[in-house]
Amino acid sequence: MRYFTSPGAARAAGLRPCKRCQPDGQGLPARDTGLVERLCRTIEAAETPPRLGDLAAQARLTPGHLSRLFKRQLGITPRHYADAVRDERLKTALQATGRVTDALYDAGFNAPSRAYEAAGKRLGMTPGAAKGGGTGQVIRYAIASSWLGRTLVAATQKGLCAVQLGDDDRDLVAALSRRFAKARLEEAEPGSPYRQWIDAALAAIERPDLAASLPLDIQGTAFQEQVWQALRRIPAGQTVTYGELAASIGRPTATRAVAAACGANRIAVIIPCHRVIGKDGTLTGYRWGPERKAKLLKAETGTRKPIP
Template sequence: MTRKDVATDDGRWRAVIGNDTAADGRFIYAVRTTGIYCRPSCRSRPPRRGNVAYFDTPADAEAAGFRPCKRCRPAGGADPASGALVAACRVLEQAEREPALEELAGRVGLTPARLRRLFQARLGITPKGYAKALKARRLAQRLKAGAMVTEALYEAGYGAPSRAYEAVAQRLGMTPTVYAGGGQGESIRYAVVPCALGRLLVAVTERGLCAVALGAGDAEVAACLRARFPKAVLTEDRAGLAAMVRAVAARATVPRAGP
């Protein structure tokens, strides 16, 4: 959801009835019949539209005589949904084995469906996808530290290397052996474009995405890529990677204000 989406009463109402977590921090709504104000994502019973008033901040709602909801706590303190999401990410980051969705949801006090929606709304990925990304990152770190490929696969949390090898290659954009060797013999295309956080570099091989980097300038992010893959052939291809770069840049947004 964009800021324009909640600039009108119609957009705000859609966010309220949809319990849209992306709208939290952009406005709050109050219910005249109860005297309570809430976050857009509050899971309380949906109000009648005619009884709803919108405010930019909790202070504005309280000045109008409304009191904060005890369920979603819009006046301050941690956003319950954000707290649960952070807790779930920490569980996945620290787990020796990937927990099932039901187990993960139970540990953070949400239903599996609610947790999946929260991940997709806030991070654009499922809990399983987040866990896979963590394993790929751990593997890349161990390979760069000089670990043997089989050892690195086990340490990163993969099962039998023979079954994991091809799947891992898709995530790294090359085989683990080539990755550990600095991209020896690999051809990598890359593009650098402006984004909300600075300069964004996206690099790919024939297998897929192999690197994303953010920095203050083109030279900085290009140097990052060369340092990661010193033995690969690097070719700038902004036109050929335009669609992929747009997709990645869309996720690289400045974090919104608010809880």
Template structure:
């Protein structure tokens, strides 16, 4: 058992570590930082992103709330107004992107909107939304294109209605995983290579388009595995490709060692994820959960900045098409129960155990 002196020393070290991090965020004018700082020589407290002159480190005091800063005798800055409702630049950026789907919006333009540097805009938006501004805009266009294609199937009309300036732009950045024409025909003519193999969790089957991995399913038998792929892509041309066994091995390695399939340069590791903007954000958030750990659906929603979207998060998990790589098995019920899993609760239990033990 630690002595009182040891406990006090640890608390001091933790405080120093946190204040060092806070000072770094202050120097970077990080608008996402969750604290306020006061300057002893001026008697004023500010937000971390305040444009006022940077104070000397020895004159700075940090506070978690404005009430704590005022209780210590500091008054709010008239420039950044820390007592005013917190501004969320990501909402302004998101609204601007949604209003300008018909053209590419540069980071420099978004930086002017948010009054930040382009680098800070990129980092802040990705932290908040799970995707970059460019990816967000492309996903919105892809969603509109999917809807227009399903509604009337007229490819040219749908392309321009979705905000693409030309058919070539739509074919390059639609995120459909196939050309708009093939999507309108239910995937007819799309080529998907596939491979199945045994694993500690039953049979694993992977499917890959030219864009990347689009399907990774778990099943009890080889026949069930192949049937799952054919059911998901009924109009596509499926072709067995033994070379894709490397993707199976990489997916299993991601369970044992926590490696990221998309970062394994020795493999065709790109992910061909097809979903709505919100689903893509959820799947990105799941990939941020450390191996061997779990989060509840409500925790994932809060971490995404969408505290009321618990049910939508659960639906996005249920729609995940690439098991293991997008680790929906790491999401559990509020009580810690394993709840449902597209590929079976017992498999979910076994995968989590393997992640925690590395076997």
């Protein structure tokens, strides 16, 4: 076995990069991109989540190799993608059917206990509460001043579900109420775990490096969560275009869908959609105003960005 200090030194010795995984490439080979996309469609069409071994056999790969391909392109494993698809089905079925039990089986869960476990982790509420638009769910919130203006932070028992920026406290509460129309809103008590998360979120607005450790209750679709996870991987001080963000999740032609997912983000700053800019370098839209976006980018990069 020979060791080299750099890829260039290995090439000079007559070696070449692996043609299968292309370690020096900017993305997956086209054949692997197509393979992952086909397997995603297989997962989406299956009544119950396919086993990793079955997917690997279909792809003629080892399970480990297949998992690495998925993680490289989508940032998640086949199992996580299947879970997200099933959870999205559950949310849709809960709104469409009259019975919770029917929705659980329609979504592909083979036992109610598994559905309730998943709902607690992914929906932040029980299936019955999700069916009723958050009925019975309690959301604690607090409003404070930050350097971006009045800031409302809200949390469920699973984590932060909203960070909103504005100028008027009543408007902020009204927006939260519309977002969770049938949930019960309560102000977070000082010293409670909710208040600790809220205080940590306010601190992360001042120090972006603190945001990664915060628990989130995102409650989005599988595609939205994929985009939001990619947003959280953009380091403070850097920006990407919508096209670059779409390419990073293996959907280079889904620029508009990615932009829509950024616009649907309700957790300002913590999920940093402000780090996505237009192809020509302009700031484009921002739910909480282009001035705030410019301030955020200036604080993170030390340079002033043009306000369109």
